[in-house]
């Protein structure tokens with residue numbers, strides 16, 4: 471699947487990762503411009519997906535089950551912006567910690583934006599494929615938004631299953647450490663529900679979300 475790298479990194483979530491609700495001064499704005507250039511040069515987006523029957527995808531947790539309600543198939547997706555970004559952050563950790571933090575936060579946002587691009591590219595491809603099937607010609611195909619392990623009460627360790635389903639280690643170079651950390655670090659996995667009727671999915675509530683203790687949005691009274 472071909473994925474286009476975004477041309478810019480969204481400043482709003484990037485700032486939120488670094489400083490909550492505050493406004494950046496001119497010096498920080500300049501550093502972010504510099505970091506954006508470095509990140510866009512270092513990033514090498516890659517992504518892969520596979521369509522499976524919902525019953526063939528291992529999952530647990532109220533939030534993912536509710537999210538996929540009404541879907542009979544699931545697109546399993548894995549995306550990375552590559553090890554060059556990890557390398558860039560590590561170099562700056564040795565010589566300029568403040569810049570390393572700006573780069574790290576920017577890389578997280580870039581990975582999310584790239585996963586959004588990949589999700590849209592995947593949906594376009596699936597629509598095309600379904601459109602060619604005789605029994606789907608008169609029907610449409612509908613998708614839920616992406617839902618990732620570690621969000622809601624869908625346990626993080628299911629990343630391992632997703633990477634296995636798409637053969638991510640061999641095909642796009644994503645592996646998992648024993649502590650469930652993906653390498654390259656700025657990689658994203660998720661499930662997208664597929665149905666033959668409109669489906670919206672369901673966002674997790676903050677009360678069921680395992681990210682709550684670390685979530686800057688929740689601590690500011692907002693929701694993702």
Ligand code: SF4
Pocket residue numbers: 622674675676677679680681682685686687688692693694
């Ligand atoms: S805002 Fe934070 S705690 Fe609430 S659902 Fe989203 S990620 Fe979880």
